[in-house]
Amino acid sequence: MTDGVMGPIDQQSETEEPSTSWLDERIGSRSIIGTIFLRKIPKVNWLFTLGSATLFVVANQFVTGILLTVYYVPSVQDAYDTVTYIDSSLPLGWLVRGLHHWGATAMVVLVVLHMLRIIYHGAYKYPREVTWLTGVALLLLTFMFGFTGYLLPWDQKAYWATTVGTRILDVVPFVGDWLLRAARGGEELSAVTLSRFFGIHVWILPAITLLLVAVHMFLVVRIGISAPPKKED
Amino acid sequence: MADSISRRKFLSRATLAIGGVIVAGWAVPAVAYILGPARRSDRQREWRPLGSPDKVEVGTPTLFKTRIERTTGWVTQEEEVSVYVFTADGRNFTGLSNICTHLGCRVRWVDNEDVFFCPCHNATFANDGRVASGPPPRPLDTFEIMTEGGQLLVNVEV
Numbered sequence: 001m002t003d004g005v006m007g008p009i010d011q012q013s014e015t016e017e018p019s020t021s022w023l024d025e026r027i028g029s030r031s032i033i034g035t036i037f038l039r040k041i042p043k044v045n046w047l048f049t050l051g052s053a054t055l056f057v058v059a060n061q062f063v064t065g066i067l068l069t070v071y072y073v074p075s076v077q078d079a080y081d082t083v084t085y086i087d088s089s090l091p092l093g094w095l096v097r098g099l100h101h102w103g104a105t106a107m108v109v110l111v112v113l114h115m116l117r118i119i120y121h122g123a124y125k126y127p128r129e130v131t132w133l134t135g136v137a138l139l140l141l142t143f144m145f146g147f148t149g150y151l152l153p154w155d156q157k158a159y160w161a162t163t164v165g166t167r168i169l170d171v172v173p174f175v176g177d178w179l180l181r182a183a184r185g186g187e188e189l190s191a192v193t194l195s196r197f198f199g200i201h202v203w204i205l206p207a208i209t210l211l212l213v214a215v216h217m218f219l220v221v222r223i224g225i226s227a228p229p230k231k232e233d
Numbered sequence: 234m235a236d237s238i239s240r241r242k243f244l245s246r247a248t249l250a251i252g253g254v255i256v257a258g259w260a261v262p263a264v265a266y267i268l269g270p271a272r273r274s275d276r277q278r279e280w281r282p283l284g285s286p287d288k289v290e291v292g293t294p295t296l297f298k299t300r301i302e303r304t305t306g307w308v309t310q311e312e313e314v315s316v317y318v319f320t321a322d323g324r325n326f327t328g329l330s331n332i333c334t335h336l337g338c339r340v341r342w343v344d345n346e347d348v349f350f351c352p353c354h355n356a357t358f359a360n361d362g363r364v365a366s367g368p369p370p371r372p373l374d375t376f377e378i379m380t381e382g383g384q385l386l387v388n389v390e391v
Contacts, residue, residue, distance in 0.1 A: 063259050067266055071306075081307040089307075091269040092262040 035221065042227030050114040051220070057106050058213065061145075064100040065202065072152070074198035076191045079154035104146055111142050122233075123226040131219040134212050141209050148201040154194060162197075163189050270306065276390040283316060283378075283385040286326065294319040294329060294342050294349070294360050301391045316376055316387050317342060317349075319361055328376030328387050329362045335369040349373065 023029040071090065073082045086093040115135065118124050124132035151162040166189070169179040185192035238246075283297040294317035303312050317329040329349075333340050338353035348365055349358035356367025363372045377388035 060259075063263070067263055070267060078307065085307040089269075091265040093266055093269070095262050096266050 039221065039224060041225055044225070044228075047117045048225065050110060050117055054107065054110040054114050055213070055217075057103050057110060058209070060099060060103045061107065062206065064096050064103065065206075067096045068100055069202060074152065074195055076154065076194060079152065079194060083153045083155075104149060107142050108146060111139050115139060121226065121228050125226075128219070128223055128226065131216060131223065134216045134219070138209065138212050138216065141205055141212070145201065145205050145209075148197040148205070151194060151197045152201065159189065162193070166193075278388055279391045280379070280386040281314075281389055283318065283387050285383060286318075286320075286380055286385050289318050289320050289326065289385075291320055291323050292360060293344070296331075296342065297385070297387070299387060299389065301389060303391065314387075314389055315339075316378075316389075317373075318378060318385060321361070326378040326380065326385060327361070328378045330374040330376065332374065333369060334364075334371050334373060335367070340373070 021029070068086065071082050071086050071093075073079060083097070086097050088094070118132065118135070124135075147162075147165060150165075151158045166180060166183045169183055170176045172179055181187060183193075184190070185196050279301075281299045281301070283299055289295045297316050297318055299314050299316070300311050301314055302309060315331045317331060318326050319329055320326045331339050331341070331349075333351040333353065333356060335351065335354060335356055338351050340349040340351045340356075340358065342348075342360075343350045346357075347360060349360075349362075351357070351367065351369070354368050356369045357365040358369070358373050359365045361372075362375065379386050379388075
């Protein structure tokens with residue numbers, strides 16, 4: 001193999017490991033791994049890692065989020081107490097919650113930077129419009145994750161941030177009042193709001209996200225990534 | 234160079250190694266976090282008043298109850314602790330737990346049969362807590378009891 005440059009992917013010439021591993025013989029794992037990880041890519045720079053970085057933080061949010069639900073109870077009596085319990089009584093509970101908390105902030109930063117890279121390079125253009133559209137949907141999902149998750153600790157900051165945040169919907173002409181009640185599940189922020197924000201945050205949004213991430217990743221592998229535009233482009 | 238490895242092999246191994254470290258970074262806290270509440274907690278012991286020793290007939294276990302405040306996880310609530318007080322001579326008192334030593338069901342004293350009866354597997358215990366019949370592996374657990382100022386006091390975990 002030539003040094004430095006990734007050679008063309010040729011399954012037959014891969015001789016580093018025996019080509020008839022147990023798994024490969026049954027499910028063709030080498031070609032699957034090859035298709036996903038040994039793609040030919042144009043000359044790129046570190047900005048092209050922002051999507052992977054986002055994917056990594058998504059994984060972190062799923063792992064730590066699932067762990068948090070082991071003890072978190074989404075009721076007005078228990079929410080704050082269970083968060084305190086996770087933070088101060090459980091071994092490394094502070095780390096699990098801290099990873100989820102800071103991961104949420106990192107998500108927003110990373111998806112925005114990732115999107116800026118795509119815009120800057122014009123990578124949303126033909127033939128990658130579908131990838132772009134799923135990406136935009138994922139951006140909105142990230143914001144909804146952030147908004148619903150912010151309420152869950154049920155402390156003063158959570159309560160008032162959500163009071164103010166949902167109140168913004170009220171300024172929408174004609175349907176504002178209805179939107180406000182739809183978001184809160186009633187006139188005021190209540191036990192109903194907490195419960196449905198929890199349900200949305202841990203079931204509905206993750207389900208849609210998994211689906212869209214899968215489509216997004218499939219398209220990246222299928223179409224390949226775009227090269228940075230040249231002068232004449 | 235015979236012992237050199239290819240650039241590709243080095244990179245893929247380095248990626249796997251770093252990935253392994255990251256996965257361990259999730260897995261180790263996850264295990265500690267999930268198993269944390271399984272640690273033995275050291276509870277305080279306290280003497281609690283039960284009532285007058287005059288209520289206890291010689292040879293017949295008498296049921297007393299006391300309330301303790303107990304914190305489990307993030308919930309602190311009052312719990313009732315039942316103690317059967319037994320005396321063979323009217324001077325020395327023993328506290329018997331009402332929890333069956335087989336699988337933890339609650340036993341009750343049946344007056345006309347002179348036994349503690351456990352409804353789960355028909356076990357019986359004698360008035361001093363010894364196993365009379367059935368599957369329990371050991372006598373009923375005991376509480377320390379003392380009398381002070383005309384009161385029975387029981388030593389319980391709080």
